[in-house]
Amino acid sequence: EKKLTPFEAIGEDRLHQLVDTFYGLVGQHPDLAPIFPNQFTEIARKQKQFLTQYLGGPSIYTEEHGHPMMRARHLPFPVTPTRAKAWLSCMKQAMDKIELQGPLREEFFSRLYLTAQHMINTPDGDE
Numbered sequence: 001e002k003k004l005t006p007f008e009a010i011g012e013d014r015l016h017q018l019v020d021t022f023y024g025l026v027g028q029h030p031d032l033a034p035i036f037p038n039q040f041t042e043i044a045r046k047q048k049q050f051l052t053q054y055l056g057g058p059s060i061y062t063e064e065h066g067h068p069m070m071r072a073r074h075l076p077f078p079v080t081p082t083r084a085k086a087w088l089s090c091m092k093q094a095m096d097k098i099e100l101q102g103p104l105r106e107e108f109f110s111r112l113y114l115t116a117q118h119m120i121n122t123p124d125g126d127e
């Protein structure tokens with residue numbers, strides 16, 4: 001028996017639901033909305049590609065955009081500790097809404113927590 005990747009365990013449809021729900025919340029969050037574009041179509045498309053490979057699915061982000069270098073790609077945007085917290089809070093709410101539960105959720109969220117900390121590039125109050 002082959003062990004499922006987290007991508008297979010969550011499933012493509014639910015991962016896409018998660019991303020769409022997440023950006024719906026980001027668009028309404030007062031700390032986040034100002035640094036995002038008004039239209040979430042393109043960023044949601046890229047995030048679906050990125051999270052697919054992050055969770056062990058096919059490398060569709062890299063195929064289209066090259067090496068992820070996520071920290072470098074975030075440097076043009078002031079990612080403060082407050083914004084990282086807000087990002088994670090939107091993700092938690094999105095996981096609640098799509099009812100992603102159990103160890104799969106816990107492992108996914110703790111990886112995102114670490115990645116979000118790594119994205120911080122600006123102190124609070126400096127943005």
Ligand code: HEM
Nearest residue numbers: 035036037043046047050073077079083084087115116119
């Ligand atoms: C792009 C904010 C964390 C994945 C972006 C953009 C912003 C942003 C403003 C650019 C939107 C645009 O195209 O105009 C933030 C903030 C974070 C955060 C405030 C708080 C810590 C993360 C994390 C991940 C992630 C943890 C992955 C797990 C992405 C991806 C893109 C992106 C895949 C698209 C990159 C591309 O252009 O190809 N983010 N982000 N972000 N972010 Fe984040």
